[in-house]
Amino acid sequence: MTxxxxxxxxxxxxxxxxxxxLSRVGGHDVRAAASGSECMAELEQWVPDVVVLDVMMxxxxxPATLAAIRATPAVAEVPxxxxxxxxxxxxxxxxxxxxxxxxxxxxxxxxxxxxxxSELLGW
Amino acid sequence: MRLxxxxxxxxxxxxxxxxxxxxxxxPRWFVGLAVATLCVVLVLVLPSxxxxxxxxxxxxxxxxxxxxxxxxxxxxxxxxxVWWSLLAFQVLTVVADTVYDIEYIxxxxxxxxxxxxxxxxxxxxxxxxxxxxxxGLHPGRDxxxxxxxxxxxxxxxxxxxxxxIAPALADSGLTGLPLLVAIAYPFLDLLxxxxxxxxxxxxxxxxxxxxxxxxxxxxxxxxxxxxxxTLADGIDEATWGWLEALHLAGLLIMAxxxxxPGARWVSANEQDGxxxxxxxxxxxxxxxxxxxxxLVAIRITGGPSAxxxxxxxxxVMIILLTIWRIALLVRQVENxxxxxxxxxxxxxxxxIGLDRDGLVAFANLxxxxxxxxxxxxxxxxxxxxxAHHHHTDGTPFAWEDCPVDALVMSxxxxxxxxxxxxxxxxxxxxxxxVVSPLMRDGVLTGSVTSxxxxxxxxxxxxxQRQFVSVVSHELRTPLTSIKxxxxxxxxxxxxxxxxxxxxxLTMAVNNSDRLSHLVNDILDLERLDAGxxxxxxxxxxxxxxxxxxVSGITGAADAAGxxxxxxxxxxxxxxxxxxxxxRILQVLTNLLGNAIKFSERxxxxxxxxxxxxxxxxxxxxxxxxxIPADQLARVFERFGQVESGDARRHxxxxxxxxxxxxxxxRSGGTIEVTSEVGVGSRFAVxxxxxxxxxxx
Numbered sequence: 001m002t003x004x005x006x007x008x009x010x011x012x013x014x015x016x017x018x019x020x021x022l023s024r025v026g027g028h029d030v031r032a033a034a035s036g037s038e039c040m041a042e043l044e045q046w047v048p049d050v051v052v053l054d055v056m057m058x059x060x061x062x063p064a065t066l067a068a069i070r071a072t073p074a075v076a077e078v079p080x081x082x083x084x085x086x087x088x089x090x091x092x093x094x095x096x097x098x099x100x101x102x103x104x105x106x107x108x109x110x111x112x113x114x115x116x117x118s119e120l121l122g123w
Numbered sequence: 124m125r126l127x128x129x130x131x132x133x134x135x136x137x138x139x140x141x142x143x144x145x146x147x148x149x150p151r152w153f154v155g156l157a158v159a160t161l162c163v164v165l166v167l168v169l170p171s172x173x174x175x176x177x178x179x180x181x182x183x184x185x186x187x188x189x190x191x192x193x194x195x196x197x198x199x200x201x202x203x204x205v206w207w208s209l210l211a212f213q214v215l216t217v218v219a220d221t222v223y224d225i226e227y228i229x230x231x232x233x234x235x236x237x238x239x240x241x242x243x244x245x246x247x248x249x250x251x252x253x254x255x256x257x258x259g260l261h262p263g264r265d266x267x268x269x270x271x272x273x274x275x276x277x278x279x280x281x282x283x284x285x286x287x288i289a290p291a292l293a294d295s296g297l298t299g300l301p302l303l304v305a306i307a308y309p310f311l312d313l314l315x316x317x318x319x320x321x322x323x324x325x326x327x328x329x330x331x332x333x334x335x336x337x338x339x340x341x342x343x344x345x346x347x348x349x350x351x352x353t354l355a356d357g358i359d360e361a362t363w364g365w366l367e368a369l370h371l372a373g374l375l376i377m378a379x380x381x382x383x384p385g386a387r388w389v390s391a392n393e394q395d396g397x398x399x400x401x402x403x404x405x406x407x408x409x410x411x412x413x414x415x416x417x418l419v420a421i422r423i424t425g426g427p428s429a430x431x432x433x434x435x436x437x438x439v440m441i442i443l444l445t446i447w448r449i450a451l452l453v454r455q456v457e458n459x460x461x462x463x464x465x466x467x468x469x470x471x472x473x474x475i476g477l478d479r480d481g482l483v484a485f486a487n488l489x490x491x492x493x494x495x496x497x498x499x500x501x502x503x504x505x506x507x508x509x510a511h512h513h514h515t516d517g518t519p520f521a522w523e524d525c526p527v528d529a530l531v532m533s534x535x536x537x538x539x540x541x542x543x544x545x546x547x548x549x550x551x552x553x554x555x556x557v558v559s560p561l562m563r564d565g566v567l568t569g570s571v572t573s574x575x576x577x578x579x580x581x582x583x584x585x586x587q588r589q590f591v592s593v594v595s596h597e598l599r600t601p602l603t604s605i606k607x608x609x610x611x612x613x614x615x616x617x618x619x620x621x622x623x624x625x626x627x628l629t630m631a632v633n634n635s636d637r638l639s640h641l642v643n644d645i646l647d648l649e650r651l652d653a654g655x656x657x658x659x660x661x662x663x664x665x666x667x668x669x670x671x672x673v674s675g676i677t678g679a680a681d682a683a684g685x686x687x688x689x690x691x692x693x694x695x696x697x698x699x700x701x702x703x704x705x706r707i708l709q710v711l712t713n714l715l716g717n718a719i720k721f722s723e724r725x726x727x728x729x730x731x732x733x734x735x736x737x738x739x740x741x742x743x744x745x746x747x748x749x750i751p752a753d754q755l756a757r758v759f760e761r762f763g764q765v766e767s768g769d770a771r772r773h774x775x776x777x778x779x780x781x782x783x784x785x786x787x788x789r790s791g792g793t794i795e796v797t798s799e800v801g802v803g804s805r806f807a808v809x810x811x812x813x814x815x816x817x818x819x
Contacts, residue, residue: 087591089650089656106600111611111614
């Protein structure tokens with residue numbers, strides 16, 4: 001089943017790769033944003049089924065963007081999945097403690113990413 | 124004479140302590156004791172001055188002296204002076220005894236005669252021996268030991284003299300020099316005896332040789348007291364018999380002492396507590412110091428006499444020596460206090476002494492500086508209220524809830540981290556606290572609590588954490604793009620590629636994988652080194668772990684044409700380990716990956732689980748090329764890849780086994796390898812097992 005997915009990552013290449021993976025491999029309807037503020041602007045016009053959110057971004061980072069999403073009534077209930085390159089245990093614990101549906105690590109296998117996302121969200 | 128020898132035997136060395144103290148009683152020593160006892164009994168029962176009596180008495184004396192000489196010659200250098208001095212004492216007493224007999228035969232006996240002078244001179248080497256003993260047992264503090272010994276000896280001699288000898292000598296009509304000589308014998312015996320008892324009362328391990336010396340001088344004392352007390356009425360034959368027997372017994376026991384266990388250690392400063400101011404020593408000193416002046420006071424009321432004058436001199440001597448000793452003690456205590464204060468103030472850690480109510484008894488310079496407090500701000504106040512009154516987050520911290528004070532009151536030992544102390548100005552700093560109980564005579568009186576400002580350490584840890592975080596992000600983000608793009612191309616999603624393009628793609632995918640592993644390994648090691656890879660141990664079956672690891676690597680094994688099998692758990696077999704399953708899987712996967720990498724196509728790799736006491740051994744066994752013996756030790760080193768010799772280079776960072784060992788060790792286990800070139804290798808991970816009811 002096609003889902004609407006908003007991919008947020010400041011790195012152009014990674015953003016493109018995720019979008020390509022989810023659209024070409026997973027067959028989903030994907031939009032992309034390059035920052036937390038772009039993400040919030042996009043959400044004003046388009047409510048996705050999930051936001052795949054990078055953690056380490058300049059300006060509004062992942063947790064800050066998540067807080068903004070949860071504070072916006074129209075999209076407060078939208079599931080969010082973090083994507084992080086961090087291996088620091090404390091970082092991972094902190095991310096898991098936030099109201100997200102899951103945390104995925106980088107690097108990931110783009111051929112497997114749609115499946116992983118489906119499993120996380122129970123699609 | 125060999126009966127009394129001290130040469131060791133194979134059997135005796137087995138009971139020798141690590142420091143060389145030999146506590147073995149040898150059979151030949153007991154033979155010597157039996158012969159000595161027989162001789163003393165014969166001297167008692169045989170008619171005096173008969174041929175048989177002389178044969179036994181003179182023979183035993185000669186044999187004992189000869190034995191003593193032989194033993195003294197074999198003594199180690201550290202105690203040679205003691206035993207040679209005692210030997211000199213014995214030789215002089217035998218000479219004096221012989222002179223006495225000649226004077227007696229010539230009917231020229233007078234008191235005091237030449238023999239008495241010789242007898243008294245004989246005590247000079249004994250005093251030398253005592254000096255050597257005291258110096259050996261009280262290194263650097265022999266002056267204090269001498270004063271203590273003299274106080275005690277003079278006190279004891281005064282008491283014995285006043286109650287026993289003085290009444291007897293009062294009727295003897297002796298005055299002047301004869302009286303002094305008569306008093307000198309028991310006094311010197313007592314001096315030596317008290318010195319020896321004093322040394323034994325100083326603690327340390329019991330020394331049989333010292334105890335036998337005490338017995339020897341006790342016998343001399345008894346003999347001299349009998350002699351002095353019977354001097355007034357004239358000494359009869361029976362008494363002479365006893366005196367000779369006691370004298371011979373004293374000599375024989377001293378020779379036996381030289382052959383007894385501990386003889387080679389009589390003046391060795393022991394490390395297990397000898398030469399201390401023990402309760403026995405304090406009690407003896409107190410009795411002496413208190414009794415003698417009282418005794419003098421009582422006797423002086425009875426009118427002036429020579430004995431009273433001697434006692435008064437003794438009392439004055441004891442008082443003066445006691446004052447001197449107290450002065451030395453005060454100086455010593457003051458010096459020790461200064462040293463303790465200097466050591467405490469020199470350390471960078473804050474050290475505070477707390478009583479059981481948490482009140483500060485002392486605070487060192489670092490503690491005062493860190494807390495920006497004066498001594499009077501701390502001492503006598505509850506430390507928690509001064510420096511630990513709030514939590515790190517600023518909420519009030521009740522004393523009753525403080526884990527530090529709970530530890531202090533329970534007498535526990537422990538390190539408490541994550542606490543915050545507050546300075547006098549209200550500023551806070553993070554501390555690590557170590558609590559140790561303060562015990563006095565087995566009773567808990569408080570604690571010594573040391574604390575360290577860990578602000579810098581925390582700042583460094585934070586910088587390290589940020590470094591790893593940034594590095595992992597900066598390395599893994601481009602890797603994500605490279606690897607992901609190649610994987611998508613390689614998947615054929617965007618159309619087929621020709622064989623040359625496919626070869627290049629495969630090469631790029633493999634190398635991006637390799638780079639990814641290297642980055643992961645470096646980050647893992649950094650986290651292990653920084654202690655930021657917490658392990659979460661839980662009971663898990665070792666068989667299951669091995670199966671999971673094998674299952675996870677089957678794809679790679681199939682591609683390499685190698686069969687990988689996990690040993691099935693035998694019926695009823697349990698091998699449950701208490702480990703972080705995720706990390707041990709990482710270890711096993713690494714070992715299996717290496718086994719596959721270094722095995723030829725068609726060969727087999729297998730796992731094996733065995734239990735060894737409290738440990739479980741999980742082995743990964745291959746039929747690969749093996750590792751040369753001279754390179755086995757290197758395999759667990761970082762970047763310590765084995766030189767293959769065939770110029771084949773295998774993928775890998777050279778960090779995998781270093782990480783595996785680190786994880787195994789942090790899991791409470793270890794990792795081992797055995798290998799034979801051309802046959803294969805066996806890597807074994809040993810992990811702590813869980814028995815029924817808990818961790819083994």
